[in-house]
Amino acid sequence: MWCRLGLSQTSAEARYQSLKISFTSETMRASSLCLLFGLVLMMTWTSEAEPQAAVIPEKCCFNFIDFAIPSAKIKSAEKTDSHCPVPGIVVTTPRTEFCVDPAEDWIKTYMEKRADQENKKN
The missing domain is CATH 1.20.5 (Single alpha-helices involved in coiled-coils or other helix-helix interfaces)
Structure with missing residues (x-):
């Protein structure tokens, strides 16, 4: 072959x-x-x-308002999560939400009054 x-x-x-x-x-x-x-x-x-779930707060404050909101206009006020880089208070009014520096005197007074009212209810 x-x-x-x-x-x-x-x-x-x-x-x-x-x-x-x-x-x-x-x-x-x-x-x-x-x-x-x-x-x-x-x-x-x-x-x-198995992802490592990062703790991402729902609301954090980075900029704060420089004026007081009348107590009658405030619907709610909540402290931001401890995982936020800067502590703040989210104040909700009928129209919008604002970030307030917790060191402001007027928000301290409002939060104390609210805490007293909640303690009286309980």
Whole structure:
């Protein structure tokens, strides 16, 4: 058979060996890529499986008003969460919300009166 093709047996074996090496290296590359992709996918999946929930407060104050709000206009006043970078009080009026510095005298007075009223109810 080798004679009809005009090839010697050694050249046919050499071509076979080079084909075999080429095929093996391509298969190894594909297997390595699949393995690498699988590992990356697994790392991504496991890192998202148990996320570390960051504590993000619902409301924080960064800018404060510089005027007093009349007590009759205040619907509610709540301290910001302790996880906020700056302490503040969120004051809600019929129209909007304001951030107030807790060091302001007028809000201290309002919060004390409100606390007294709640204590009387209980």
